Amino acid sequence: MNAPSDPYVLVERFPGVEDFRRLRAVAGLSPKSQEAAERGLPNTLYGVSLLHEGRAIGMGRIIGDGGLSFVVVDIAVEPEHQGRGLGKRIMNALDAWLKANTLDSAHVSLIADGEAKHLYAQYGFADVGPASVGMHYVVRR
Template identity: 55%
Template sequence: MRRELARWGALRSILSKRTAALHSVMRYSCVNEIPSVETYRALRTGSGLSAKTVEAAERGLPHSLFAVQVLDGTTPVGMGRVIGDGGCFYQVVDIAVLKAHQGKGIGKRIMTEIVQYLEANVPETGYVSLIADGEAQNLYAQFGFVHTAPASVGMAFKRRAR
């Protein structure tokens, strides 16, 4: 009898945690639209990514091939974009979730939307890449992204200050 009660208690605990996680994910909705400049800048800095100037955001955002925002009610709390030439090369960028909303499945939701777009739109010989910061590589690996080294390595160009 005690074993059964212990098992029941453990099962209730597991179900309670899963239900809480499900409710957490269900409260969020996705919209496939490019964020405003203000939203873009706030999500980048609020998630720990580097800041972008208004000028850079105004120039770059309209050239997005695809964008997704995750909303908590009507408030954007996460985003992701795909950029590129629309045929040969695509890059996943700006995967950002506000710190207060991290760990709730929002990054997975963003990547699910992005991968659906990629699967529907990238030609057979198209190349999709991304730069994974730190532990984010674990998220991207769940969606089929793999390390390219040693065959190739990512490199960056830093513009000199004017």
């Protein structure tokens, strides 16, 4: 619940394609094509948008198979709104959904960029090293 003076509203709805692409760009995340976003976003298991004056300024979502594996992705807040606990507000919503909708032994992962690892550690995420190494592959044609 938002306090009456709180200018930010968290809604359980992921931004549309244009806002998604804009937020990724301004937050410094890798760009995604219109086609990829149109194909991928409808497969979101759960997503939230953070609104300021009715405009999306933050987002986060969960993807996965619905039973065994889940991935927290696309956590982004516009730079001018950072430093106000908004990433934590997004993560609180995602964490609550995971706790309510996953089974014991479900595996939840994410890729932490830079100092964001400290935010994610508050939710139980830990570095997988040295026993494991996180890897990724980006398709390029």
